[in-house]
Amino acid sequence: MVTQKYEQWRQYYATNNLPFQPDLDAFDGYLTFGTGGIRGLMGIGTNRLNVPIIRRVTLGLAGYLNRLTEHPIVAVSYDTRNHSREFAEAAVALLATYGIRTYLATEPAPTPELSFATRYYHATAGIMITASHNPATYNGYKIYDNNGCQLVPELSAQIAQSISNVEDELSIKTMSFSTALAKGMVSAWTPALSVAYLKNVGGILKQPTIDIRHGNELSIVYTPLHGTGLKLLKTAYTRYGFSNLAIVKEQTICDGRFNTVKIPNPEHPAAFKLAVDLAKQRNADLAIATDPDADRLGVFVKKNKEYCPLNGNQLALIFFDYLLRKIPDSMLRGRYVVKTVVTSDLIARMAADHGITCVETLTGFKYIGNAIQKRENQNSHFMFGCEESFGYLFSGFVRDKDAVQAALMVAEIALDAKRRGMTLFDLLKNIETKYGNEYTELLSVDLANQRELPQLLSKFQHIDWHNAGVTVSEYRDYSDGLTLNGDRLPKANVFQVLLSEGAKVTCRPSGTEPICKFYIDANSQDLKARLINQIETIGGGRID
Amino acid sequence: MHAVVGELHSSSMVHRYANNPVLTAQQVPYESSLVFNAGVIKYQGKYVMVFRNDYNYLGGTNFGGTNIGLAESNDGISWKVHDNPVFSLKTGEISRAYDPRLTVIDGKVYMCFAVDTKHGIRGGIASTDDFEHFNIISLSAPDNRNMVLFPEKINGMFTRLERPFTVYGRGGIDRFDIWSAQSPDLKFWGNNNLVLGVEDVHYANDKIGPAAPPIKTKYGWLTIFHAVDIDKSRGKHGWEDTWKKRYCAGLALLDLDDPSKVIGLAKEPLLAPETIYEIKDGFRTNVIFPTSMILENSGEVKIYYGASDTVVALATAQLDDLLKLVL
Numbered sequence: 001m002v003t004q005k006y007e008q009w010r011q012y013y014a015t016n017n018l019p020f021q022p023d024l025d026a027f028d029g030y031l032t033f034g035t036g037g038i039r040g041l042m043g044i045g046t047n048r049l050n051v052p053i054i055r056r057v058t059l060g061l062a063g064y065l066n067r068l069t070e071h072p073i074v075a076v077s078y079d080t081r082n083h084s085r086e087f088a089e090a091a092v093a094l095l096a097t098y099g100i101r102t103y104l105a106t107e108p109a110p111t112p113e114l115s116f117a118t119r120y121y122h123a124t125a126g127i128m129i130t131a132s133h134n135p136a137t138y139n140g141y142k143i144y145d146n147n148g149c150q151l152v153p154e155l156s157a158q159i160a161q162s163i164s165n166v167e168d169e170l171s172i173k174t175m176s177f178s179t180a181l182a183k184g185m186v187s188a189w190t191p192a193l194s195v196a197y198l199k200n201v202g203g204i205l206k207q208p209t210i211d212i213r214h215g216n217e218l219s220i221v222y223t224p225l226h227g228t229g230l231k232l233l234k235t236a237y238t239r240y241g242f243s244n245l246a247i248v249k250e251q252t253i254c255d256g257r258f259n260t261v262k263i264p265n266p267e268h269p270a271a272f273k274l275a276v277d278l279a280k281q282r283n284a285d286l287a288i289a290t291d292p293d294a295d296r297l298g299v300f301v302k303k304n305k306e307y308c309p310l311n312g313n314q315l316a317l318i319f320f321d322y323l324l325r326k327i328p329d330s331m332l333r334g335r336y337v338v339k340t341v342v343t344s345d346l347i348a349r350m351a352a353d354h355g356i357t358c359v360e361t362l363t364g365f366k367y368i369g370n371a372i373q374k375r376e377n378q379n380s381h382f383m384f385g386c387e388e389s390f391g392y393l394f395s396g397f398v399r400d401k402d403a404v405q406a407a408l409m410v411a412e413i414a415l416d417a418k419r420r421g422m423t424l425f426d427l428l429k430n431i432e433t434k435y436g437n438e439y440t441e442l443l444s445v446d447l448a449n450q451r452e453l454p455q456l457l458s459k460f461q462h463i464d465w466h467n468a469g470v471t472v473s474e475y476r477d478y479s480d481g482l483t484l485n486g487d488r489l490p491k492a493n494v495f496q497v498l499l500s501e502g503a504k505v506t507c508r509p510s511g512t513e514p515i516c517k518f519y520i521d522a523n524s525q526d527l528k529a530r531l532i533n534q535i536e537t538i539g540g541g542r543i544d
Numbered sequence: 545m546h547a548v549v550g551e552l553h554s555s556s557m558v559h560r561y562a563n564n565p566v567l568t569a570q571q572v573p574y575e576s577s578l579v580f581n582a583g584v585i586k587y588q589g590k591y592v593m594v595f596r597n598d599y600n601y602l603g604g605t606n607f608g609g610t611n612i613g614l615a616e617s618n619d620g621i622s623w624k625v626h627d628n629p630v631f632s633l634k635t636g637e638i639s640r641a642y643d644p645r646l647t648v649i650d651g652k653v654y655m656c657f658a659v660d661t662k663h664g665i666r667g668g669i670a671s672t673d674d675f676e677h678f679n680i681i682s683l684s685a686p687d688n689r690n691m692v693l694f695p696e697k698i699n700g701m702f703t704r705l706e707r708p709f710t711v712y713g714r715g716g717i718d719r720f721d722i723w724s725a726q727s728p729d730l731k732f733w734g735n736n737n738l739v740l741g742v743e744d745v746h747y748a749n750d751k752i753g754p755a756a757p758p759i760k761t762k763y764g765w766l767t768i769f770h771a772v773d774i775d776k777s778r779g780k781h782g783w784e785d786t787w788k789k790r791y792c793a794g795l796a797l798l799d800l801d802d803p804s805k806v807i808g809l810a811k812e813p814l815l816a817p818e819t820i821y822e823i824k825d826g827f828r829t830n831v832i833f834p835t836s837m838i839l840e841n842s843g844e845v846k847i848y849y850g851a852s853d854t855v856v857a858l859a860t861a862q863l864d865d866l867l868k869l870v871l
């Protein structure tokens with residue numbers, strides 16, 4: 001059906017002499033502006049990401065910021081995807097049109113650096129053009145608050161309201177990027193920003209001079225997966241002693257097509273193919289990968305002659321255990337760790353063992369960043385933030401997950417272990433011996449469309465867990481809004497079954513895709529297998 | 545800016561001698577105000593101690609002088625001080641020698657000490673056969689002190705740990721670290737390497753430095769060090785108007801063949817100021833300054849330390865327990 005929007009866009013493209021071949025669903029409404037911004041396929045139409053849609057969102061943001069403060073400032077960055085720079089320039093030009101000064105990255109820069117830049121430049125907000133680890137056909141627009149934290153629902157709802165007031169994205173008046181530059185409304189990020197960021201990153205290390213002296217004893221292979229991580233991560237490794245570094249050259253090219261990898265997501269073992277090949281050639285200790293905007297880190301570890309992946313929970317346990325082993329007990333007092341409700345509960349048990357508060361948040365690092373912000377003036381000290389989807393943070397100078405921090409820390413831990421004749425897998429064994437076993441699994445159900453979701457949720461809620469030989473101790477419906485650790489959580493489409501046997505199953509539908517994820521967290525292999533069986537009865541399958 | 549370290553406690557693995565201190569100024573038969581920072585060895589069937597003696601207190605931080613005294617003991621606990629000090633240096637250039645550490649290498653006794661001069665603080669090494677006559681072998685370039693010698697040559701070379709004062713290169717503030725150096729003859733030193741930086745020790749925000757000659761174990765060189773933190777909220781401690789530092793003892797394990805390699809580091813301080821003689825009574829309180837370790841045949845390790853820069857105190861631990869802290 002030819003809608004009014006379709007016709008407007010067709011005319012717009014015709015007037016501008018541009019080819020107009022939208023997909024069938026290109027005008028099925030607008031891309032949803034959710035808690036992190038928007039994300040979707042690039043292309044023509046209101047249901048795609050393109051310059052007019054970027055302007056629409058930016059206009060909404062500009063209206064919100066100009067109401068918020070007299071002289072707003074925005075920090076802007078972008079990843080290596082096709083059109084990312086173009087979208088960033090469009091956003092910057094529009095902000096300039098509405099009197100908003102910006103600090104723009106001079107080249108593709110990681111999401112954590114954008115978070116830091118927002119704080120460093122005392123900006124009112126930050127914009128990151130990225131679709132994170134999604135396939136090459138996607139892009140996105142993430143908004144950060146003045147603390148460098150992704151928007152939480154309350155703020156995003158206000159901006160979404162402001163965006164929804166923009167009815168015609170094709171007639172938005174904007175100066176050109178070159179005019180914005182000429183008017184002095186756009187400042188480039190200065191080298192001092194990276195210097196300050198790297199200095200802060202070094203501050204997370206627990207034995208920096210030992211790293212400097214012996215870091216080259218650890219052999220590392222790294223791939224940025226065609227993304228933004230290369231420059232900062234390579235500099236950080238070199239500066240802090242990990243100079244025995246080999247980089248997957250084919251994947252250093254800033255290629256928005258991600259030509260050598262199907263999905264540039266370090267959660268997928270397939271993304272490590274070239275890195276592991278190179279690691280085998282060099283007999284490296286670690287192969288690591290960062291996603292295109294360098295906020296997620298994945299790690300493969302040499303185990304005998306093979307390279308085996310650590311899942312996101314295992315890596316979180318290794319990180320947290322290391323901090324507990326290195327920081328004196330008296331200095332742990334008053335510290336807190338933040339994890340999401342679907343991240344391993346072993347983190348909470350380890351924290352309890354050391355008298356540390358474990359704050360639980362909803363899934364998404366925006367909630368972790370927000371939890372840090374809430375506690376900033378409360379005489380408590382942030383120690384570690386983690387989520388099972390390979391997101392980690394060690395210091396609050398960044399308020400989003402930071403793969404550069406994580407990469408540096410995993411190198412220090414692996415070096416410390418290697419010098420004692422151990423690997424990261426040996427450390428995991430030690431953790432299990434000390435704190436108990438942990439077996440996690442992520443399953444997913446692909447739905448034909450979002451309309452199938454209520455039926456699936458109903459099936460989940462009616463699983464007879466006795467069939468798995470377990471007893472339900474608590475059923476948590478986060479859609480009602482729960483209070484955990486004194487924090488009132490926003491309402492979220494998350495459902496959790498807590499079992500008396502020391503396990504839990506969490507059901508979390510995706511907000512943007514027709515997928516429902518199930519997170520299993522058990523203290524034995526047998527129990528995990530029984531819980532998986534139950535999820536499989538309603539259609540769940542493993543995510544590789 | 546220094547991040548505040550906060551409360552610290554001693555390890556449960558270490559036990560202070562119940563009748564501490566083991567040496568005070570009252571036991572010294574010549575002029576003495578403070579006795580502390582002692583080098584102790586087992587030598588020819590006895591325990592032998594050389595200690596720093598600050599005498600003739602003049603108020604503030606001023607003393608009439610400093611020398612090094614000698615004491616002997618049959619059990620390492622009850623000490624008899626010799627009638628006269630055994631070592632002092634004073635010339636137009638040199639104002640004093642202090643903080644002695646003793647090491648026996650191939651049956652010969654060596655003493656490391658600090659030397660204040662008009663042109664900086666130097667680290668000295670002397671040998672002695674009788675504790676009456678000392679042959680000064682070398683004096684380092686300034687600023688350097690807290691040298692300790694390893695009790696045997698490593699790869700054919702004498703080896704020491706030291707704490708150079710790298711003020712300009714470390715931002716103009718105290719950021720002192722532990723370094724190692726080697727020498728063929730105790731006179732000419734080189735092969736300098738950073739061993740441990742103050743940044744590696746979480747309960748130190750100011751400086752760290754070598755403490756006692758390391759003990760050889762099958763796992764590595766067991767090494768004790770001092771670790772200092774500053775808290776600007778600290779007020780008056782001891783005799784001085786203000787004293788904002790705290791000295792603790794830390795523990796590390798160094799590689800047997802290359803002692804510039806740290807292979808283990810205890811995450812907690814081994815000793816932190818807690819007792820009256822460490823936190824209340826004394827010239828400069830909040831100070832634990834270990835200077836000697838003796839491994840007994842029983843596996844007990846005697847740790848001698850200066851407490852509050854005022855007395856010599858003793859703590860003991862089992863070697864196996866100490867190794868557990870660093871392995």
